[in-house]
Amino acid sequence: MARQPDPAEFQGRRILVTGGSKGTGRATVRRFLAGGASVLTAARRLPEDPEGALWVAADLTTPEGTRALAEAATERLGGLDVLVHVLGGSSAPGGGFAALTEEDWRAELDMNLMPAVRLDRALLPAMVAQGSGAVIHVSSIQSRLPLHDSTTAYAAAKAALTTYSKALSKEVGPKGVRVNVVSPGWIYTEASEALMERIAAKTGGTVEAAREGVLQALGGIPLGRPAAPENVADLIAFLASDQASAIHGAEYVIDGGTIPTV
Template structure:
């Protein structure tokens, strides 16, 4: 596809991106807008418009927050053609399974699983009615490579999201709606940069040594670096586009080869 076609492939397309003001979500918003789409996204607090998108201040980890984004998107755009669930993350403490309370588990599941379930429930019916649309759920390689020290609940929630996505794809494929999963490894976002800086400050080493320590914790990345947010956004845009019209119910891993098994 030519560069000219890439800048017009989403003209007339109405897109919702959850968590579109930072990291891979923000890169995804920019990619859709660069392709001509109209985009609505969300943030937990008031922020400036993200790359030309309309931003709704709402907490997607709550039922009311998900409903607020869905209602605003439908009112503003009249419908949604592409739904991308990027929002996610972990705030649970380290210390293994015993350190996780009921509240920690509930928070991880609400943010990483139920935010997608609730938005799907609100926005998929209008796709089904039109017999057209694309949904991309952003999971994580931690669903297969959980880190027991610190991300048990996050990894479990992402595993549930991936399984949920497969089940939904079986239901929606015959109804004209495509559902796929993107599972990133380490993405070098602002949060990752801050983590690298904290490690360097704590250990007294430089930034490169801090990056290497993260690579070692992951068991290495064969290409030698984390993915950039724009690389993840490009994969998401491809799966949402007509170029991927026969791709459905699939999971695409973008981790530089981190997962060591088939």
């Protein structure tokens, strides 16, 4: 049986979570709400059931969208204690490097790197001024295990996010702001299912065959299953908590053992 969160764990904490409308982002919003936090998140379209979070209608792949969310964090929460960047995904076609257009590359960077850069630039100065805060960027093991047929641009963008996060940690850590990275392997979400459908459409095969192909390309998952979004959300919550007060500049992999090396 899963442990129930302490409803006072994040009481009084102001937390922004990107990508909160589905998948890992939604699980992360729910996890912080269960811990008593005030949570702000964003989506292109506002949900019918906000589940206790504050919402902003914004497209975070654009400078205007990230600006609107950053302004809302200041106006509606009065600043931040924790910034969690979960937003990510891939819409690029399969077919290897030659199938990727200029627009495909730009879209992957605008989804997986630039929103984090823009939000950090807007919101971290206030964290530095208050002398405390935690930032968690969600990257991917694809930065180390790219699938050349389907995730080259996504993997490159996530690798850039991981490297950027390390540089950021060196800059703001001495000023009281912790920065860490969570790198999941395969998480079974709506986005992963959509990827399987795109691969199947490109190859003319079935979704099940696409899943098996991805597993083989990854070298299998020794644990025997993908992670659930809630598993990743629990790790994010730990890194944002006081229990992780000495953890900084680190990357935490949650992949069921997929990466075969130390």
